Amino acid sequence: MSTKPSVQISCFSDEISANFRTQLEVTQALGLGCISIRSGDPAATGRSNNIMKWSDHEITVASRMLDEFSIRVAEFGSPIGKVKLQDGADGSTNRFVERSLYLDDVRRACDLACRFGTKRIRGFSFYHPKGGNPDEFIDEAADRIGEIATICSKCGLVYGMELESNLIGDTGERLMRIIKIVNEPYLRLVADPANITCRNIPGGAVAAHKDMRSHLGWMHAKEYKMGSAAQVDHVDENFLRNFVPFGTGDSLIDEILMMLRQDIPRLEQELLILGVKDGVLITLEPHLRGGGQFGGFSGPDGMGIALRALCHNLNRYDIGYNLMQFRELKK
Numbered sequence: 001m002s003t004k005p006s007v008q009i010s011c012f013s014d015e016i017s018a019n020f021r022t023q024l025e026v027t028q029a030l031g032l033g034c035i036s037i038r039s040g041d042p043a044a045t046g047r048s049n050n051i052m053k054w055s056d057h058e059i060t061v062a063s064r065m066l067d068e069f070s071i072r073v074a075e076f077g078s079p080i081g082k083v084k085l086q087d088g089a090d091g092s093t094n095r096f097v098e099r100s101l102y103l104d105d106v107r108r109a110c111d112l113a114c115r116f117g118t119k120r121i122r123g124f125s126f127y128h129p130k131g132g133n134p135d136e137f138i139d140e141a142a143d144r145i146g147e148i149a150t151i152c153s154k155c156g157l158v159y160g161m162e163l164e165s166n167l168i169g170d171t172g173e174r175l176m177r178i179i180k181i182v183n184e185p186y187l188r189l190v191a192d193p194a195n196i197t198c199r200n201i202p203g204g205a206v207a208a209h210k211d212m213r214s215h216l217g218w219m220h221a222k223e224y225k226m227g228s229a230a231q232v233d234h235v236d237e238n239f240l241r242n243f244v245p246f247g248t249g250d251s252l253i254d255e256i257l258m259m260l261r262q263d264i265p266r267l268e269q270e271l272l273i274l275g276v277k278d279g280v281l282i283t284l285e286p287h288l289r290g291g292g293q294f295g296g297f298s299g300p301d302g303m304g305i306a307l308r309a310l311c312h313n314l315n316r317y318d319i320g321y322n323l324m325q326f327r328e329l330k331k
Contacts, residue, residue: 005264006320009310010074011284014039015298018048020062024069026300030307031323033070036283037062037116038077038295050079050294051112052105059115066116074120074281075218076113079294080106080148081124081161097126099144106148110155119276120218121152122190125161125169125178130234134168141168142181153186156275160217162190163208165199165235172211179215186274188217192285193251194224198240199232205251213263217271218281221310223249243287243296245309257317264319282321284310 013023013035020040027035041048042062043055054062066073083097113121125145128137145161152159161169161178169175175189189212193205209216225242226249247253260280267280286306287296298306314321 004318004320005261006322007260007264007280007282007314008034008074008278009282009284009307009321009323010034010036011303011307012036012038012077012295014048015284015286015296016300016303019044021065022300024065024071026303027071028069028324030304032307033322033324034072034074034278036075036077036122036285037073037118051076052078052108054112059112063116073116073118074278075160075283076109076116076118076121078105078109078121078123080109080121080159081126081145082164082167082294083126097144099147102144103147103151106151110152110157113157114155119156119274120158120160120281122160122162123148124164125167125175127166128168134170134174137168138174138177139181142178145178145187146182146184149182149184149187153184158186158188158217158271158274158276160188160190162195162220163192163212164195166237170199171196171204172208176211176215187215189215190218190220191216191256192220192222193253193256194222194243194249194287197224197226197249197251198235198242200226200228201231202226202250203252206255209256209259213259216263216267218283219260220283220285221246221306222285222287223247223251223253226250238292240287240291243291245286245288245305246284247309247313253313254317257313257319261317261319282310282314 013027016023016026018041020042039050043058083101126141128134149159196204196208223244223246225244264280284306286298288298288302
């Protein structure tokens with residue numbers, strides 16, 4: 001008897017609330033067994049921080065809460081590779097990022113990912129100087145990303161480069177060029193349809209997914225409704241407003257899910273070789289109340305809307321998933 005292709009569903013729980021306990025309460029109520037961890041206030045200090053800035057006490061408290069709610073971490077949402085360009089010592093601006101600005105963060109992210117028990121680190125492909133041609137920085141980005149992927153691989157962690165506007169890896173084709181140069185099995189790609197649809201490129205998300213599918217690591221469920229007809233080369237990330245529930249935007253989600261369904265069995269085997277035992281991940285990152293450069297917000301109700309939209313579309317393509325059932329409640 002054949003088993004239909006299935007995925008794990010996670011969510012960036014900081015889109016629910018800054019309060020970490022609330023994040024876990026809502027995640028549990030939605031029936032999800034895992035989160036993608038990025039920011040919050042686990043120690044109830046009144047101040048939410050990115051996880052990279054959490055103290056040892058905050059990390060310990062968060063770990064205890066995860067155990068309390070029986071929720072695991074499926075993805076470590078690091079900001080690695082999304083470092084703003086710095087002014088040079090000689091007074092020049094828009095210099096390509098120096099290694100000293102992020103290598104310590106890479107090591108810390110690996111340490112934290114291991115402490116939280118996840119095999120996946122989400123990261124990015126670096127900014128190029130604004131107004132410049134990203135193609136001219138492919139080799140420099142690959143050099144730095146290769147170094148990051150090597151550090152991750154030594155820890156048994158997969159570094160997933162997310163497709164993102166304004167970065168060197170702003171298309172599936174450019175990301176694949178980086179992949180081929182680096183040639184590191186622990187370097188994979190993270191699809192995010194909204195991150196290219198927001199540039200008003202008709203069919204852009206489908207084209208990107210086709211390019212990326214051979215090296216896909218996981219996927220973020222985020223959707224966008226195109227505005228003006230003109231294509232945008234540079235996106236003002238802090239003023240994006242047209243995020244919508246999965247499958248209701250202009251990313252042609254049907255075509256993407258058809259490809260994903262075909263690829264799930266192969267991806268599961270490839271990820272298993274890398275030590276990822278929980279299969280193909282889809283992470284809810286809906287931004288339904290808005291989003292910016294380093295995150296977004298949906299609220300508890302918005303995350304519920306986002307989950308129902310995702311499940312509706314997975315059902316349409318007979319892609320399986322697991323939400324908490326009564327039998328598990330009774331254990």
